[in-house]
Amino acid sequence: MKIAKYVSYDILRNRFIALYTLFLLIVTFSMFSLDSDPGKATLSLLNIILLVVPLVSIVFTTIHFYNSYEFIELLLAQPVSRKTIYFAEYFSISIALSTAYIIGVAIPMLFLNLSESSLYLIMAGLLLTFVFVALAFGASVATRDKAKAIGIALLFWFYFTLIYDGLILYVIYSFSDYPLDKVTLALVSLNPIDLARIIILLKLDLSALMGYTGAFYKNFFGSSLGVIYSVLFLFVWTLAPLLLAMRKFVRKDI
């Protein structure tokens, strides 16, 4: 934790984090000033956040990991365990990116539109930050080559934002004769971005647009159990890559 204190201070002073905060601020304010209906504004904001937060989290983390490679080396020569260094790095980056998100989105939203759906949007953005920072650690630990790691990180992002949705649509379309509620529910759980999206869509009462499956989701996710379920799964999505990457990091030759 001592390391995290210094490293997060360093990252928070990074120009890129300042730009990210500014970007989020502008987007949040413009969405709410362009649209008089707070529900629609939240929805537009949601779509941008679901694209930008994962992308920034995963790319920034990967680049930062490689830029601190020599520094990690220096820390490894000190009497601390590798696990400590690993978690210090993870928490520092998560804290820095979450701070940017809280200043850029959470605080303005509390003033502009204090509602249940806003709170869910804030929570979803934070959880997505944790998930994608963890995935980025997975990508960084997997290879020694910076360019390759950024490639893997971007691939994760493409997969979860674009490719995965396409695959789900394909499954639903080709098996439309069968009852697919439970199958799609399971498939959605395999994509953190979809999990975040669905909670908020249901809170915004737009589930009618989603037809029969929407009704089923509303039954499930609309209840508090559904929210707990998706939050739980987002935590799994954080912990699984984080711990897998840690195991690799502990045995890695630096």
Next chain:
Amino acid sequence: MIIISAVNKRFGKLEVLKSIHAEFNHGKSYAMIGPNGSGKTTLIKCILGMVLPDSGTIQVNGKSIANDWSYRNLIGYMPQIGRYPDQMKIGQIFDMIRDLRQDQSHIDEDLIKEFSLDRMSDKRMHTLSGGTRQKVSASLAFLFNPRIMILDEPTAGLDPIAVEILKEKIIAEKNKDRTFLITSHIMSDLDELTSNVVYLEEGKILFNDTIDLLKEETGEIKLGRAIATIMKRNLKESEKV
């Protein structure tokens, strides 16, 4: 005291260390010499626990270093390239590393003062030149008065005045029952600073004894010439085979 026994390491197909046996004792200073890619840095990283050997054991002061990190309290390390987080201040780097060390009883700030780093403790790391960063690395390595000092190319990138300060410091500390492990390509420096030579080539230790013996054996007066003689001799032998 460091005991290395039967350490092997390969990166993919490349065998970097081939069953290395060596002992580094307190009160002596060792020059690690060898051509580029001979495994010097890998051996150092093995001792520091950054690279995990495929087989063999390394003991520091009688304890195996596998799955242990507390032994690094005994070690001061100066890396070949020191890069630090851009926005950190010099003072913060020192504070942070001090926070990490439990044993604070023998703080040695001589180098910080002599390099006058204390006067620029508010400078951010990304504004520093490579040489100043090397000064920070050197001061960090000496800060806790460790029994074992590992210096990887300590004089590279430093200006002549800083080199002299660092050398004087090493010579002063050498006599305090420490172990020094120094790699360098500057033979005259090593001639001044070290008493023993460890010569590595292609992952094997070909010579590990005192400098005087090496000079006697090769009939040369200077360490540089003596090493060159050994290298040539090895070259001829490998040609014969």
